[in-house]
Amino acid sequence: MARVTAQTDTRQGILDTAYGLVGARGFSGVGLNEILTSAGVPKGSFYHYFSSKEAFGEALLADYFETYLAALDTTLAEPGLTHAERLMNYWRKWQATQGSIDYQRKCLAVKLAAEVSDLSEAMRLALKRGTAAIIERLSHSVAAGVAEGSLTVESDPQTAAEDLYHVWLGASLMAKIVRADGPFEAAIGTTRRILGLPSP
Template sequence: MTRIETRQSLIKVGTDVIGSPGFNPTGLNTVLKTAGVPKGSFYYYFASKEDFGLAIIDEFAIAYNEKIDSFLSDTKVSPLQRIRNYLQNGLETISEGQCKRGCLIGTLGQELSSQNETFRVRLDQVFEGWKQQFGLCIQAAIDCGELSEDTDIEQLSEFLLSGWQGAILRAKMHSSISPLQAFIDTTFDRVLITR
């Protein structure tokens, strides 16, 4: 493998491996062994474990931004249906994983935000980007008359992002999708009420 391919392999393996135990408990040896990379060569690819963690966050964010965009920008369905489709897909994905894994960014945020300012800032930037994507979809719902013109886009976007992340955490704790379903049902029965 080339240097770039090996680096990408380490990032992919790191993303997979740290999803369950977290960043701090994951040893570099585990990542290197799983990726088939010699033990002593990690620092050829990354300056530090922190640099490795930031690369994982960035790669995951790029891929996940595309996923969110594919749902929230889907003009074949109404804006509110786009949000529902995104949330329903998330519920199905977490269910397929037996509620053992949640959102990597959320997991890392809970673990690292109070320990490392660099991680906190980067993770918050990712969340803010997702919140903006919700905001654009909410604006589209206002523009097409699904939601009232006086809808507070900022507040509703924050509610969707924070509420969904909380539901993911609760689903992991309960080993059940019921918190996710409750969030979806309440959001569409009580919050995103069409005009």
């Protein structure tokens, strides 16, 4: 049992080390040697855990989305708040995370979508699964908000959730280009309109 735990810890250590490096320079911009040196793992050990760099990238995304979705579930179930308030808290956390210079916290979906979708079908599908799971959770929260009366949407909850996620992906990319919070502030306004919420 201890051996399995050690193997699991080593594999997770490689993934954890890669987050900051890949978040800073992208998937193609970081070599395996750098990741393994930073993780303190011999190069020969890498292929014991991952069959290729592509398989490693797929595993990195799967691990990222598992953690992300757990945090999202917590945010969307925060007690004492309406579903509208929980959703707005999620977007504010998104802004705080994407506006940070801490690459460990950056959204890998934002960072890698354009880069790897044309390079790796496996990684593209990992991104597709992860983002679909996010949108599904947002859709359920929107539907619950409509039912409780804390928000209103002109479309169905699934379409509203897709629109919102697309707005925030775009805002994150533009914020990287202009290096300012203007795109996020615009996204907040658009989000409030989509959810039928008054201006603060």
